[in-house]
Amino acid sequence: MSKFLELKRECYEANMQLPEYGLVIFTFGNVSAVDRKEGVFAIKPSGVDYSILKPEDIVIVDYDNNIVEGSMRPSSDTKTHAFLYKEWEEIGGITHTHSTYAVSWAQAQMDIPIFGTTHADYLTTDIPCAPPMSDELIKGNYEHMTGQQILDCFQEKGISHKEVEMILLGNHGPFTWGKTAAKSVFNSKLLEELAKMAYLTRQINPQAPRLKDALIDKHWQRKHGKDAYYGQS
Amino acid sequence: MSKFLELKRECYEANMQLPEYGLVIFTFGNVSAVDRKEGVFAIKPSGVDYSILKPEDIVIVDYDNNIVEGSMRPSSDTKTHAFLYKEWEEIGGITHTHSTYAVSWAQAQMDIPIFGTTHADYLTTDIPCAPPMSDELIKGNYEHMTGQQILDCFQEKGISHKEVEMILLGNHGPFTWGKTAAKSVFNSKLLEELAKMAYLTRQINPQAPRLKDALIDKHWQRKHGKDAYYGQS
Amino acid sequence: MSKFLELKRECYEANMQLPEYGLVIFTFGNVSAVDRKEGVFAIKPSGVDYSILKPEDIVIVDYDNNIVEGSMRPSSDTKTHAFLYKEWEEIGGITHTHSTYAVSWAQAQMDIPIFGTTHADYLTTDIPCAPPMSDELIKGNYEHMTGQQILDCFQEKGISHKEVEMILLGNHGPFTWGKTAAKSVFNSKLLEELAKMAYLTRQINPQAPRLKDALIDKHWQRKHGKDAYYGQS
């Protein structure tokens, strides 16, 4: 019997939240969940419809993209997941979708401005949009370099993946991550909602200002600071 | 046995309408219900998902923010609710959400113009948007001062909370209230719909005029005036 | 036993389609159905929520607004229905809603241009938007004059209520009608869809041209002309 039953189940359940949250149609998304002790992660098989996906279809892969267990081909984005798990030891799950509003900002090649406290409750900066990859890299190890593209964007903007758990890839779409697979899905839903609100805000008032620093700080601190008083402790 | 069973039930049911009406995702909202005789109000616990919320989780708090009954931490917005109950003796319930269109107008920092009779059936003025708080106040007793911010806005604009049962807080989102908790939820749904219609109206015709006074007056009077003929008496 | 049981049932079922089609929230709409032989019509009671509406709540009214049967107060828009039934002998049902996109065009005070064949399949002109009523009339017999406003608009534009079964009232919202109550509800849903498509069309291309005459004629003729070949005969 597989020793990854629980990991597969966690990965399966996180994947099934994507259609439930309205974040995917067809097979436009994938979630992975890592087992740090074993040095492997579980990921959705490529091109399998959510309506027929089963826990046992989930594929187990190591950080170098070798299939450890599973008879199906893993997501075509597997190398990007592997790259991020290798680089970022703190994360436990990764989600990729083509959700409507997040993709639209990615196609517009623009960061999503921090316009309000809904945004500041979770992150203190604009949501970064990485510029499209150079042609040379695209023709090479594309999905691996997508991971590099994410790292480079965070480095250039001087932001930390521990504080900002989401990114848009220019012309492509969003990747999000978190301490667990479920948290990475939460972040994908949050991103989609922030993307929609920011879109509407600029349609209503093209000169809408970014949220001022005092409010950014207050809302983030009350949820995540050392004296946080949001939620049950 | 708790003497607040009925109050908790009323508060619970009003809270559960928020996801049903599509006004919240995750934990982005809270409703409270007051018991004027006992001088306390019931409010949603902080950060608890609607899918697992139970009537017995509801927290009982007095107007000075002391927990009277309940083992969970109340909503992080509790001080704003307490402030308003103390100031406005007529109100029986308060709702706060991050609903999409209302937040977008709040982020645009603009009042929602009264464009039609759907709006005039319920209130005779634009829906006010309070300017963001000063940095000094934000760093202080923030949620308490949010109540003050609401009061100040109504005073400056010369409108009454008995006639206008809703406000947008700039960069944040909507608060609504009413004679009961259920009425405050109704007002949140109404506000979201008016916010969407006003958004579309201005997209179709940026020069759309405000509703003229004769129509404002007629529609409000037929629903709320002394010779009102809307609804069952 | 009431002789209007069947009429009430028809009216009730047409009303219940409004929330099913997503055309109303709360009590924002009403449908009536006429019995030409008896000279009366059935209409939704005022302010009753769709979730609790029952067939026996439906009120029977004559063309002069006298209640013929029913213990509840009829819709506050009853006089408009009565006016139209009196003037237009061919119609069998009337629907009024505050559906989102139709109201937004009404608030923008603009006709909905005929942009495509979806529109031409049902009517050959722009959907008219009547200008707001004069202040004098508003202060008078408002709902009665709303019927007059509809008649005047059709006369000024030289269009017939037999061919164009819908109108927007400036700053208010849509009225639609048809041979039966169900057909008037169909027209309300159709109008909402055409209003949304026309909105999007102009957002994509502000210079989008109206549909040319040859296509208007072709699509209308193939559905409604003497050699129509759409549907089952």
Next chain:
Amino acid sequence: MSKFLELKRECYEANMQLPEYGLVIFTFGNVSAVDRKEGVFAIKPSGVDYSILKPEDIVIVDYDNNIVEGSMRPSSDTKTHAFLYKEWEEIGGITHTHSTYAVSWAQAQMDIPIFGTTHADYLTTDIPCAPPMSDELIKGNYEHMTGQQILDCFQEKGISHKEVEMILLGNHGPFTWGKTAAKSVFNSKLLEELAKMAYLTRQINPQAPRLKDALIDKHWQRKHGKDAYYGQS
């Protein structure tokens, strides 16, 4: 017993996906499925609501529009389907809808630009919008010439129906096709999603650039090229 039972069933099931995917209201759509060996295709009857459609209602027609089996009148668009089956031997199914965003681009008379990898995963060019037909042709054999209009558009733009399985007809709406009826429905849903994303992209950034060639090529190749690694082989 009919020898077309299975063909009718395939056609029926594909048609029923249209309301499930939110692509049609009322009777605004039709799907057909071909049997190449028999030289006939199955198509939805005209004007029959999806809620009452049954497999046995499906009509069997040959490529010259003769009814081979069935008691109902076939879709008013049947001649367009027949034309395309005759011209394009590779296709197995055709779908026509009036879905909201696709129709809006058709009414705007604009191609849908290829803005991102969601688009490039399926086709490498803009989605073509055919200019409206000349008045002379409209007055003639309209639905037959609609097929010709599609062919002409592909020829003028130098694109192949084997690679681009969708088109917008100016002022009208989308036609899509594929190896099976189900695939043609998939393409209709895909088109609607791409149309919505492209709409939002241009609203956010009117200067949004088209996707660059290297990314177009990469995404298409990884799904459809000879070394494709998407999906299960």
